[in-house]
Amino acid sequence: xxxxILIYMMISLWGYGYDYPYKDPYLATVLATPPKxxxxxxxxxxxxxxxxxxxGSAPPNLWYLDGFRFGLMAQDHEAPLTFxxxxxxxxxxxxxxxTMSRILYQNGFSVIMLPTSFDYNFIISASETHxxxxxxxxxxxxxxxxxxxxxKVKDKIQYQETYVTGYSLGxxxxxxxxxxDSQKKHFGFKRIIAVNPTxxxxxxxxxxxxxxxxxxxxxEDLDQLLQKIIVGIMEYSQKNGKMTIDxxxxxxxxxxxxxxxxxxxxxxxxxxxxxxxxVNYITDVMTKTGVYTDPSKKITKFQSMSEYYSAVNYSNxxxxxxxxxxxxxxxxxxxxxxxxxxxxxxxxxVENYLKDAKNIAVVTNExxxxxTPDNLEYLKETMAGRIKIYPSGGHCGNMFYKENxxxxxxxxxxxxxx
Numbered sequence: 390x391x392x393x394i395l396i397y398m399m400i401s402l403w404g405y406g407y408d409y410p411y412k413d414p415y416l417a418t419v420l421a422t423p424p425k426x427x428x429x430x431x432x433x434x435x436x437x438x439x440x441x442x443x444x445g446s447a448p449p450n451l452w453y454l455d456g457f458r459f460g461l462m463a464q465d466h467e468a469p470l471t472f473x474x475x476x477x478x479x480x481x482x483x484x485x486x487x488t489m490s491r492i493l494y495q496n497g498f499s500v501i502m503l504p505t506s507f508d509y510n511f512i513i514s515a516s517e518t519h520x521x522x523x524x525x526x527x528x529x530x531x532x533x534x535x536x537x538x539x540x541k542v543k544d545k546i547q548y549q550e551t552y553v554t555g556y557s558l559g560x561x562x563x564x565x566x567x568x569x570d571s572q573k574k575h576f577g578f579k580r581i582i583a584v585n586p587t588x589x590x591x592x593x594x595x596x597x598x599x600x601x602x603x604x605x606x607x608x609e610d611l612d613q614l615l616q617k618i619i620v621g622i623m624e625y626s627q628k629n630g631k632m633t634i635d636x637x638x639x640x641x642x643x644x645x646x647x648x649x650x651x652x653x654x655x656x657x658x659x660x661x662x663x664x665x666x667x668v669n670y671i672t673d674v675m676t677k678t679g680v681y682t683d684p685s686k687k688i689t690k691f692q693s694m695s696e697y698y699s700a701v702n703y704s705n706x707x708x709x710x711x712x713x714x715x716x717x718x719x720x721x722x723x724x725x726x727x728x729x730x731x732x733x734x735x736x737x738x739v740e741n742y743l744k745d746a747k748n749i750a751v752v753t754n755e756x757x758x759x760x761t762p763d764n765l766e767y768l769k770e771t772m773a774g775r776i777k778i779y780p781s782g783g784h785c786g787n788m789f790y791k792e793n794x795x796x797x798x799x800x801x802x803x804x805x806x807x
Contacts, residue, residue: 407780409787414756415653417786428794430491435462435482435502436545440515440537447513448674450692457514459538460486460502462494463546469579470548471498471801472535474559476785478507478664485556488789493554496798499546501538503531505559507664512671519675520717521668522710524590524734528565535566536575552801553581556785557759560586560751561736567749568742581749582800585757585785588764589735594706596759598665601658602705604651614655657758657784662703669704670697672713680712736771743771750775750806752797754782777806 410426411417440457447455460481471493475486481502490500504511506521513519515534521527555563560583567581587593605611648656670681677684681700704712711727719725736743743749751772757765768776777796779787787793800806 414783417783449690462500467547474555476557522714556584568739593759597661598705600654
């Protein structure tokens with residue numbers, strides 16, 4: 390009888406103890422967390438700081454990406470310092486980054502805000518190869534930038550301990566940075582927490598590529614979906630009067646549109662595809678690979694982009710790796726194979742560290758979209774005792790949910806993952 394009661398209690402806690410509002414992983418990924426369910430934070434300001442890393446200049450038409458930028462949100466007294474790493478393609482001051490930084494600041498941390506390797510500013514002004522995608526190399530470059538960034542702001546902050554927090558690809562890089570620091574020992578990170586990390590960069594990218602490629606067969610199909618959204622916005626606005634653009638309104642709009650799973654996948658896929666398109670173009674220009682652009686042709690400040698976007702033509706992440714990324718790294722290592730590159734851009738490349746490190750933790754969701762079932766099982770086994778898995782939330786949909794934030798802050802401050 391006691392066993393039956395215990396099982397009942399466990400099932401009850403699992404099914405009803407976590408009240409994040411969206412149980413559908415695709416809807417959660419698109420809509421994230423409604424304001425009334427979010428952790429509290431204030432709109433704290435930040436400083437943008439530039440580093441001249443001498444990696445070459447931005448082409449004239451991308452002049453606004455010249456000079457590496459990062460952000461600083463500093464307490465006016467001694468406080469723990471957290472390096473915060475953004476997700477794929479995000480700038481250091483994207484909406485998610487600002488929200489997470491403000492939450493950390495609200496809880497007593499100073500924050501250095503950094504992009505990950507697929508940020509366009511990083512590709513141009515921070516990467517030596519200008520071709521991200523090799524996890525170990527990318528992470529070592531970020532580690533070096535962290536050293537320079539901390540030195541740059543040392544007169545603006547007071548701290549004794551350093552931490553690392555990252556989400557999505559930033560979470561994956563955060564774990565690799567732990568391995569690097571265990572060897573170089575420059576920071577001595579007290580704790581590292583990875584939120585919704587990918588296990589294998591290429592497997593996750595393929596999942597996101599396929600969300601669009603498997604559900605949109607022609608550009609006309611995409612046009613029809615976008616037209617549906619535009620018409621839906623107009624109808625919703627007319628019906629509800631002046632429309633305030635906030636999370637509640639967007640959720641109401643999505644209910645009004647009655648979008649199905651396939652359409653939600655397309656929205657997630659197209660968001661990632663926009664990143665892939667820009668990465669294909671920017672890396673081709675910077676590496677002079679000549680896949681989409683003519684390296685001998687002079688680029689002007691007000692260059693028309695139409696011919697280039699026509700050439701890129703919705704190219705995905707796999708196209709980037711095969712056409713530009715692999716070729717770039719092959720020049721540095723003649724023995725490199727595609728299989729080896731994929732293997733080295735997985736957390737399995739730092740597996741021994743992950744199994745042994747006591748100061749790292751992972752937070753993810755059972756319905757995480759960018760993990761295969763094998764990826765999720767790998768995290769459970771490798772991070773046993775140092776992983777928290779929520780029943781719902783999709784990809785980063787619940788990262789600002791009150792319960793998630795409370796757990797994250799508790800781990801950073803006390804080392805308790807509850």
